Amino acid sequence: MTVFNLLVGGPTSEWPDTLKAGTVTGQWIGGDRGTLRLLDLGIDPVVAIGDFDSLSQSEYERVRAHVGDIRAAVPEKDETDTELAVTVAFRDYHATQLNIYGATGGRLDHLLANLWLVLKPRYRQHAHQIRFIDRQNTVTFYLPGNHEIQKEPDKKYLAFVPLEAVANLTLPDEKYQLDHEMVPYPISYASNEFMGSSGHFSFTSGLLAVIQSKD
Amino acid sequence: MTVFNLLVGGPTSEWPDTLKAGTVTGQWIGGDRGTLRLLDLGIDPVVAIGDFDSLSQSEYERVRAHVGDIRAAVPEKDETDTELAVTVAFRDYHATQLNIYGATGGRLDHLLANLWLVLKPRYRQHAHQIRFIDRQNTVTFYLPGNHEIQKEPDKKYLAFVPLEAVANLTLPDEKYQLDHEMVPYPISYASNEFMGSSGHFSFTSGLLAVIQSKD
Numbered sequence: 271m272t273v274f275n276l277l278v279g280g281p282t283s284e285w286p287d288t289l290k291a292g293t294v295t296g297q298w299i300g301g302d303r304g305t306l307r308l309l310d311l312g313i314d315p316v317v318a319i320g321d322f323d324s325l326s327q328s329e330y331e332r333v334r335a336h337v338g339d340i341r342a343a344v345p346e347k348d349e350t351d352t353e354l355a356v357t358v359a360f361r362d363y364h365a366t367q368l369n370i371y372g373a374t375g376g377r378l379d380h381l382l383a384n385l386w387l388v389l390k391p392r393y394r395q396h397a398h399q400i401r402f403i404d405r406q407n408t409v410t411f412y413l414p415g416n417h418e419i420q421k422e423p424d425k426k427y428l429a430f431v432p433l434e435a436v437a438n439l440t441l442p443d444e445k446y447q448l449d450h451e452m453v454p455y456p457i458s459y460a461s462n463e464f465m466g467s468s469g470h471f472s473f474t475s476g477l478l479a480v481i482q483s484k485d
Numbered sequence: 486m487t488v489f490n491l492l493v494g495g496p497t498s499e500w501p502d503t504l505k506a507g508t509v510t511g512q513w514i515g516g517d518r519g520t521l522r523l524l525d526l527g528i529d530p531v532v533a534i535g536d537f538d539s540l541s542q543s544e545y546e547r548v549r550a551h552v553g554d555i556r557a558a559v560p561e562k563d564e565t566d567t568e569l570a571v572t573v574a575f576r577d578y579h580a581t582q583l584n585i586y587g588a589t590g591g592r593l594d595h596l597l598a599n600l601w602l603v604l605k606p607r608y609r610q611h612a613h614q615i616r617f618i619d620r621q622n623t624v625t626f627y628l629p630g631n632h633e634i635q636k637e638p639d640k641k642y643l644a645f646v647p648l649e650a651v652a653n654l655t656l657p658d659e660k661y662q663l664d665h666e667m668v669p670y671p672i673s674y675a676s677n678e679f680m681g682s683s684g685h686f687s688f689t690s691g692l693l694a695v696i697q698s699k700d
Contacts, residue, residue, distance in 0.1 A: 283498075350675070374593065375590070376621055376700070377621055377622065377642065377675075377696075377698045377699075377700070378589065378600075378619075378621075378622045378624065378644075378696050378698065379622075379642065379644030379646065379673050379674075379675035379676065379696045379698055380673075380675055382646055382671075382673035382675075383672075383673035383675045385593075386670075386671050386672060386673060389670045389671060389672075390670075404593075406591055406592055406593075407592065407593045407594075409593065427592065427594065429593075429594030431594065431597055433671065434649075434670055434671065455601075455604045455605075455649055456597075456601050456604060456648065456649065456671065457598075457601060457604075458594050458595075458597035458598035458601060460565070460592075460594035460595055460597075460598045461594065481592075481593050481594045483592045483593065483594055484592075485591070485592070
């Protein structure tokens with residue numbers, strides 16, 4: 271298992287405590303302003319990605335002194351910095367798991383672009399390897415099949431979130447259950463709960479996010 | 486024009502300054518914990534909606550003393566408190582415009598349930614009357630047609646966000662343009678900008694959100 275973490279530029283107020291405390295394991299990738307924030311945490315990312323236009327000369331020199339692999343993104347409307355970073359993680363660094371921090375809070379257009387990245391054909395095959403983590407939420411993604419998920423000890427709520435039409439969604443052993451539900455458009459089935467330390471679910475088409483969260 | 490505002494229970498850190506300062510015009514609806522927060526602001530909502538189970542006896546008495554119309558929601562998986570409040574606003578209070586505050590920040594399952602409310606058949610006809618407002622974002626919704634939008638003076642970024650497949654999306658006069666783009670799944674075209682004080686766009690099927698935001 272080759273775990274990579276990616277820090278992008280969302281507000282630090284949404285970071286989980288583990289990131290602030292420097293106890294996250296795995297190698298790091300810096301996305302845009304996330305690179306400087308990693309350096310501030312004492313973490314040298316293996317690769318930095320962004321257009322870096324917003325950095326001062328001294329900031330850019332600092333990045334060059336600490337990061338061996340710098341990828342200058344060409345701004346274009348169909349690939350965000352986050353998307354390019356995800357591409358580099360899987361294609362060039364052969365990540366088997368990518369945990370993304372700094373992707374929530376602040377601007378909603380950024381948040382949605384991040385959450386929906388897995389809907390694009392080139393990332394869909396990696397959906398199950400991508401995870402968003404912030405102070406109150408963990409978001410994972412699933413393709414059709416039978417799945418088991420483990421409850422995170424510090425989270426109370428469990429949400430099943432079809433990001434597009436999903437067929438035969440079945441929740442057999444959660445607090446609120448569904449039986450072969452046909453979901454025609456995106457819905458957030460929020461505020462469900464595990465009945466034990468794990469839960470099962472299945473569906474036959476579409477792409478689904480699972481969100482574990484706490485107040 | 487009958488403007489109603491709805492305050493739901495998301496974190497107060499995401500409120501815009503106008504809400505904190507009490508300068509928002511129009512009548513108010515309280516959704517769940519939002520009701521108590523309105524009372525704390527010195528605002529008596531015309532109607533309060535929620536299951537109120539989480540309120541203490543004294544908090545509930547306070548709501549009863551200040552609010553003439555109290556709707557106790559029966560928790561069920563297919564209608565959230567926010568959805569019930571939106572139903573009441575349009576059906577019982579004949580709102581022509583509904584601005585929703587407190588719907589962002591914190592739990593992502595709640596945020597997505599709020600944003601996607603307009604995709605449900607019973608709310609789709611009201612999409613153009615619903616607006617989400619927080620500290621950094623204003624979200625509006627559009628059905629197919631030709632539309633003009635006005636730039637908000639304090640916002641820099643403009644995003645076009647198909648919430649489902651959208652056909653022939655055309656952005657003729659924004660910084661980044663599109664010409665009859667067929668959008669097959671949800672995408673956030675983030676970080677676009679107005680070229681003047683207004684902009685135009687059109688599409689022929691689907692439902693689209695427009696997000697004006699600032700850093």
